[in-house]
Amino acid sequence: MRFCELTGGRGSCRAVWSRAFVVEKRLGGSLALPITDAPQQFGRASPAGLSNDWAWGKMATPAAIRRVCGTPRRGRFPRTSVYESLAVPTDELQQIVCCFGQPVAGNPTQYMMEKAFAKAGLDWRYLTLEVPPEALVDAVAGLKAMGFRGGNLTIPHKVAVIPLLSRLTPAAEMMQAVNCMLREGNDLVGENTDGKGFVQSLREVLDPAGKKVVLLGAGGAARAVGIETALAGAAQFTVVNRNIERGETLAKLIQEKTNVPTTFVPWQGDYAPPADTDVLINCTSIGLNDPSGRVPVDFAAVPQTCVAADVVFNPAETQFLKAAKARGCKTLDGLGMLVNQGAIAFKQWTGVEPDTTVMRDAVEEFLEA
Secondary structure (H helix, E strand, C coil), rough: EEEEEECCCCCCCCCCCCCCCEEEEHHHHCEEEEECCCCCCCCEEEEEECCCHHHHHCCCHHHHHHHHHHHHHHHEEECCCCCEEECCCCCCCCCCEEEEECCCCCCCHHHHHHHHHHHCCEEEEEEECCCCCCHHHHHHHHHHHHHEEEEEEECCCCCCCCHHHEEEEHHHHHHHCCCCCEEEEEEEEECCHHHHHHHHHHHCCCCCCEEEEECCCHHHHHHHHHHHHCCHHHHHHEEEECHHHHHHHHHHHHHHHHHEEEEEEECCCEEEECCCCCCECCCCCCCCCCCCCCCCCHHHHHHCEEEEEECCCCCCCCCHHHHHHHCHHHHHHHHHHHHHHHHHHHHHHHHCCCHHHHHHHHHHHHHHH
16 A cells, blocks of 8 residues: 655644545554545544554544544644644634546545645535436536535536536637636536646647647547647648547637648548648547557657647557657657646645645655655
């Protein structure tokens, strides 16, 4: 089991603790939070204290923690990280945001966000929640009812969530995909930070202005990346997808919304990109949590001057990127996009500028653990 120090907050115990919490105080250690691949679970601590059962999804009360850890001075628990201390409840509720998706196991966003909240001194929590497609309506209603401040959406909810929201931002409206929900009073507003995060990352290795881009895939990530890269000045797009209807729809969307020439190519066998391709982007989920996952591309046909980018962040170096690197191409992993889009969402939820170095370090720590 993999553990990191808990970055507890100053607020109520409304937080829902991650699976596999343990208290090492009995052994002279500190309260620890695991870097776990599992979605969070809900429960309560047993009256007898923090038993082994707690390691499988229970939530501790302050009294239970005191029985194990002792009573802290001035009502606070001993410091367990360089950022924060775990605290007893106050009159203020903690602010909660979350991620809905399926699958969400292995997603480092919670760890990244909670590190950033702690660094900024914010008493916020981020929950990773597995939500199947048939439960999305109930999940969004629950988010609103419980007063969550917002949340992220990942596969397969980025398009399906749209009818459940009060309105969309101009960017989300343009690409018809949402990866971020923002609370405005009793309304939930759909935003998309994926594309902006990707373009920020791409500009570190290549200015997309005037470039010819190939998009592999036609889902929510491809919509966001395509639209924002087009708005950043890309000259031409090719959309490659197995599902012809979805691929043609995305090609039409990019061209109509941005006036950038876009064509669709059915994905059959190993795709061979045009010789003048400047940027080749894997926007599929192939390779996510699967180091052996292979994107069907004929890399012998990929120009060596091309930048190969992958939106997949776990593992950081996918088979797609390894093959591109072996071909001699510059590569761009999905970590930059993950951190950048997360930083944008963080600022929109909290109004505070996050420390992106802390966020990047947290993601790398999670993936290396």
